[in-house]
Amino acid sequence: MKHRYLPMTEQDQKEMLGVIGISAIDELFADIPEKVRFTGEYNIKPAKAESALLKELSALADKNADSRKYASFLGAGVYDHFKPIIVDHVISRSEFYTAYTPYQPEISQGELQAIFEFQTMICELTGMDLANSSMYDGGTALAEAANLSAGHTKRKKVLVSEAVHPEYIDVVKMYTKGQNISVVTVPTKDGVTDLAKLEELVDEETAAVLVQYPNFFGQIEDLTKVEQLTHAQKALFVVSANPLALGLLTPPGKFGADITVGDAQPFGISEAFGGPHCGFFAVTTKLMRKVPGRLVGETTDEEGRRGYVLTLQAREQHIRRDKATSNICSNQALNALAASVAMTALGKKGVQEMATQNIVKTHYAKQAFEKAGFEVPYQGAHFNEIVVKVNGSLADTNKVLLEKGIIGGFDLGRVNSDLQNHVLIAVTEQRTKEEIDALVQEMGALYA
Amino acid sequence: MHKDNQPLIFEITKEGRVGYNLPELDVPAVDLATLLPQGMQRVEEAELPEVSELDIMRHYTALSNRNHGVDSGFYPLGSCTMKYNPKINESVARFPGFANIHPLQDESSVQGAMELMYELQESLVEITGMDEVTLQPAAGAHGEWTALMMIRAFHEANGDTHRTKVIVPDSAHGTNPASATVAGFETITVKSNEEGLVDLEDLRRVVGPDTAALMLTNPNTLGLFEENILELAEIIHGVGGKLYYDGANLNAVMSKARPGDMGFDCVHLNLHKTFTGPHGGGGPGSGPVGVKADLIPFLPSPVLVKEDDQYTFDYNRPQTIGRVKPFYGNFGINVRAYTYIRSMGPDGLKAVTEYAVLNANYMMRRLEEHFDLPYNRHCKHEFVLSGRRQKKLGVRTLDMAKRLLDFGYHPPTIYFPLNVEEGMMIEPTETESKETLDAFCDAMIQIAKEVEENPEIVQNAPHTTVINRLDETKAARKPVLRYIKA
Numbered sequence: 047m048k049h050r051y052l053p054m055t056e057q058d059q060k061e062m063l064g065v066i067g068i069s070a071i072d073e074l075f076a077d078i079p080e081k082v083r084f085t086g087e088y089n090i091k092p093a094k095a096e097s098a099l100l101k102e103l104s105a106l107a108d109k110n111a112d113s114r115k116y117a118s119f120l121g122a123g124v125y126d127h128f129k130p131i132i133v134d135h136v137i138s139r140s141e142f143y144t145a146y147t148p149y150q151p152e153i154s155q156g157e158l159q160a161i162f163e164f165q166t167m168i169c170e171l172t173g174m175d176l177a178n179s180s181m182y183d184g185g186t187a188l189a190e191a192a193n194l195s196a197g198h199t200k201r202k203k204v205l206v207s208e209a210v211h212p213e214y215i216d217v218v219k220m221y222t223k224g225q226n227i228s229v230v231t232v233p234t235k236d237g238v239t240d241l242a243k244l245e246e247l248v249d250e251e252t253a254a255v256l257v258q259y260p261n262f263f264g265q266i267e268d269l270t271k272v273e274q275l276t277h278a279q280k281a282l283f284v285v286s287a288n289p290l291a292l293g294l295l296t297p298p299g300k301f302g303a304d305i306t307v308g309d310a311q312p313f314g315i316s317e318a319f320g321g322p323h324c325g326f327f328a329v330t331t332k333l334m335r336k337v338p339g340r341l342v343g344e345t346t347d348e349e350g351r352r353g354y355v356l357t358l359q360a361r362e363q364h365i366r367r368d369k370a371t372s373n374i375c376s377n378q379a380l381n382a383l384a385a386s387v388a389m390t391a392l393g394k395k396g397v398q399e400m401a402t403q404n405i406v407k408t409h410y411a412k413q414a415f416e417k418a419g420f421e422v423p424y425q426g427a428h429f430n431e432i433v434v435k436v437n438g439s440l441a442d443t444n445k446v447l448l449e450k451g452i453i454g455g456f457d458l459g460r461v462n463s464d465l466q467n468h469v470l471i472a473v474t475e476q477r478t479k480e481e482i483d484a485l486v487q488e489m490g491a492l493y494a
Numbered sequence: 495m496h497k498d499n500q501p502l503i504f505e506i507t508k509e510g511r512v513g514y515n516l517p518e519l520d521v522p523a524v525d526l527a528t529l530l531p532q533g534m535q536r537v538e539e540a541e542l543p544e545v546s547e548l549d550i551m552r553h554y555t556a557l558s559n560r561n562h563g564v565d566s567g568f569y570p571l572g573s574c575t576m577k578y579n580p581k582i583n584e585s586v587a588r589f590p591g592f593a594n595i596h597p598l599q600d601e602s603s604v605q606g607a608m609e610l611m612y613e614l615q616e617s618l619v620e621i622t623g624m625d626e627v628t629l630q631p632a633a634g635a636h637g638e639w640t641a642l643m644m645i646r647a648f649h650e651a652n653g654d655t656h657r658t659k660v661i662v663p664d665s666a667h668g669t670n671p672a673s674a675t676v677a678g679f680e681t682i683t684v685k686s687n688e689e690g691l692v693d694l695e696d697l698r699r700v701v702g703p704d705t706a707a708l709m710l711t712n713p714n715t716l717g718l719f720e721e722n723i724l725e726l727a728e729i730i731h732g733v734g735g736k737l738y739y740d741g742a743n744l745n746a747v748m749s750k751a752r753p754g755d756m757g758f759d760c761v762h763l764n765l766h767k768t769f770t771g772p773h774g775g776g777g778p779g780s781g782p783v784g785v786k787a788d789l790i791p792f793l794p795s796p797v798l799v800k801e802d803d804q805y806t807f808d809y810n811r812p813q814t815i816g817r818v819k820p821f822y823g824n825f826g827i828n829v830r831a832y833t834y835i836r837s838m839g840p841d842g843l844k845a846v847t848e849y850a851v852l853n854a855n856y857m858m859r860r861l862e863e864h865f866d867l868p869y870n871r872h873c874k875h876e877f878v879l880s881g882r883r884q885k886k887l888g889v890r891t892l893d894m895a896k897r898l899l900d901f902g903y904h905p906p907t908i909y910f911p912l913n914v915e916e917g918m919m920i921e922p923t924e925t926e927s928k929e930t931l932d933a934f935c936d937a938m939i940q941i942a943k944e945v946e947e948n949p950e951i952v953q954n955a956p957h958t959t960v961i962n963r964l965d966e967t968k969a970a971r972k973p974v975l976r977y978i979k980a
Contacts, residue, residue, distance in 0.1 A: 049842055053925070054924070054928075061928070065859050071848045074851050074855055075719075075851070078721070079723065079724055082757075083750065088749060091836060093837060093839025093841070099582065099836055108606065110607050111599065114590045123820065128516060141561040142774075143584075145773060146569075148776070151961070153959060155500065159500060159557055160554070160775075162975075183820060211820070219816060220817055223643065223816075266534055294530075294536060295535065297540075317593070321824040322778035322780075322826050334975075345965045345969035347963060348963070351498050357975075360970075362668075363669050363672035367671040369675070370671075371675075374633075374635060374636075375633065375635040376633035376779040379778075380777065380778060381774075391513040391514045391547065392514050393507075393513055394539055406523065406529075407521055427530050428529075444599075
């Protein structure tokens with residue numbers, strides 16, 4: 047069989063069989079019991095040549111409405127942000143993307159140092175003492191935080207605010223099942239965690255309180271009060287944060303968070319239909335030895351040269367096996383690299399400028415909706431999302447908007463029956479004034 | 495600072511430099527103090543770098559030059575299937591219609607993406623011999639845990655709440671017992687016999703009414719096919735347990751044996767291994783799970799289905815275990831895997847396995863007289879040598895691995911599996927040429943000679959890398975996990 051990925055020639059094959067001392071490749075599979083041996087070929091589509099396959103898959107991609115062609119106001123955890131061109135040039139260097147986990151530090155210093163820099167940038171944004179090398183995504187990072195908290199406090203209940211992304215809550219419920227941890231949700235009031243309810247629910251059985259910052263509705267939670275109520279019961283304070291917002295907002299570390307997690311997708315990572323994105327996991331020093339996943343640390347060689355290694359591996363599955371508290375192995379290293387490049391390109395000033403544009407443009411959209419007669423029910427401080435109430439069904443709204451070149455917001459009725467006819471609108475720095483005006487006008491026409 | 499230190503990006507930063515530009519704000523500016531209440535706006539700036547675009551490119555180019563990937567050279571890291579990562583995959587994953595779509599868009603506007611996912615699911619159903627596949631898990635270990643949670647839900651649905659134990663061979667990947675623990679099971683280890691296969695007697699001894707499942711890698715981590723697979727399946731099914739297939743080594747049996755036909759009830763695949771992910775320096779991966787019919791009700795929600803030529807996500811799954819990840823899995827990796835499957839076709843995938851196995855056996859035979867070969871029989875896609883002969887001469891497997899760096903190779907997986915002393919697990923894959931395999935074997939043979947004649951050169955290796963062996967004890971004793979400005 048000739049294929050551009052398969053260098054084997056007939057001559058090679060003959061020589062190799064000779065060295066092995068057999069006459070046919072099939073003999074190497076003789077230990078597979080005949081009863082289970084698969085004979086013949088898979089019933090899958092035949093191979094396509096490069097050019098033909100590119101054509102076919104490009105046509106398939108073109109069936110989708112993408113945020114390059116459409117103005118997207120859809121957020122809810124995944125955002126259309128400016129991605130510096132340089133990101134793809136760096137992560138396309140195949141010394142990075144064709145390597146695996148840096149088990150051999152002498153020939154993996156590039157990856158290790160890049161991760162060390164990523165860990166540092168996440169610490170800077172979150173205000174935490176240390177961060178790991180990445181998790182699958184924000185949702186699973188939050189779930190691991192819940193498990194860590196239960197293990198650390200030896201308590202079996204976690205409280206999660208209903209203003210946390212509903213799919214994140216689902217993942218928390220899923221991850222905690224194995225350890226028989228109960229998950230209790232804390233209701234919201236005016237689009238933020240209901241602090242009175244939280245005070246009622248948090249008790250000496252509570253391992254952790256999980257909130258999102260800014261929350262699922264775009265509102266910015268009052269972390270000072272959440273922290274007080276949480277630590278009063280000696281529970282861990284866990285914040286799921288949007289790292290772009292942290293360019294501008296007081297970081298969770300300043301509020302006394304024990305664990306800050308989130309998804310670095312806003313920094314240089316494509317929406318990609320929901321993944322792969324890049325979870326991060328940052329903690330205070332006291333939790334250092336309980337962090338899931340890989341950590342890169344600095345050290346030296348015998349000549350005093352600085353270098354980086356995977357460290358504190360005694361926490362991990364390949365050492366601890368059934369005593370491990372997390373089973374994570376592969377993570378999202380390449381996306382952590384992408385996020386690092388984006389955070390570097392934007393830098394100290396750019397992250398603030400981009401975050402500012404998000405707030406200000408969202409504020410503009412909010413005023414425009416209100417001017418057009420829409421109700422914006424939550425009036426607290428927001429980041430780049432707002433909730434807009436419409437008078438009528440949202441069932442076909444996004445289909446109509448699509449025809450106008452707009453990807454509309456998220457219909458909150460899909461996840462919360464109390465929020466029928468409420469739509470979550472995200473306005474990033476990518477949206478122009480014209481596009482915002484067009485959205486308000488089209489929605490105005492629909493609900494006039 | 496040592497003159498040979500590679501600067502950190504934070505050490506080349508200079509106030510006033512920028513590496514970006516954003517369009518001017520086109521809506522009226524607003525004083526942030528009016529939008530953010532006092533205390534909400536951060537006071538201390540996050541100390542991110544301030545560098546120009548060229549600074550960034552030079553920095554990361556320098557870092558990439560200090561990194562070894564498959565494109566740099568041979569990478570026979572056992573159990574990781576470090577095969578060539580086709581470039582077409584990278585192009586396809588970056589098509590705007592795949593890269594720039596949102597998971598919560600109206601389904602009518604993402605039918606192309608859903609079609610690709612569906613076609614991939616169908617292909618994996620055929621390849622594994624399972625009845626249905628979910629693409630939701632993000633990586634292999636995530637898939638293991640997902641499948642175990644489904645097994646748990648299955649037993650619970652049958653009122654079988656006493657099945658608390660998961661059996662794992664002593665040669666298994668560390669993720670297996672860890673996943674079992676995270677899923678709330680107790681791990682029971684079953685021994686390997688002298689041939690390196692699961693000891694049937696020991697298995698019969700440890701199974702019982704409390705057995706939830708047996709997790710098996712086949713071929714196992716020694717690269718050996720568990721030829722008693724039918725008896726193994728019978729023993730587990732006989733006590734009402736489920737048989738789980740760890741797909742890390744699927745590259746060894748494609749088109750030769752399907753987990754579904756061998757008696758497995760569920761399977762996870764590592765798309766970044768067998769199906770050219772790529773590995774990304776440690777991820778992202780993708781870990782789809784395939785199941786037989788009786789586990790289908792427990793699949794993670796939502797399930798992608800096809801109805802009248804339209805693709806839709808079915809959330810109405812009353813017995814689902816729930817959601818293991820936001821959205822639908824690592825779609826970008828799944829796009830690459832699908833592109834690979836379509837580049838290979840059925841005859842291509844068959845050749846992949848045949849050549850991967852031929853390459854491994856060829857290397858094993860070239861090296862067997864120079865190192866100990868604890869299990870001397872045809873291997874599958876990988877084999878394990880022991881360095882115990884060299885250890886007697888004062889040279890450890892770690893030393894030999896470091897010496898390989900001087901020849902420009904990534905070493906094999908070492909000290910794994912745990913049941914081989916001074917193990918070296920070598921997996922060449924099918925994308926390497928005979929010339930590459932020969933050159934690597936020559937290097938290994940030279941190192942074996944050096945061990946006998948000049949052991950210091952091996953003990954003190956590497957000699958040519960940008961850095962020597964690093965002090966790992968120091969790194970762990972007083973961890974420095976982030977840069978702090980001096």
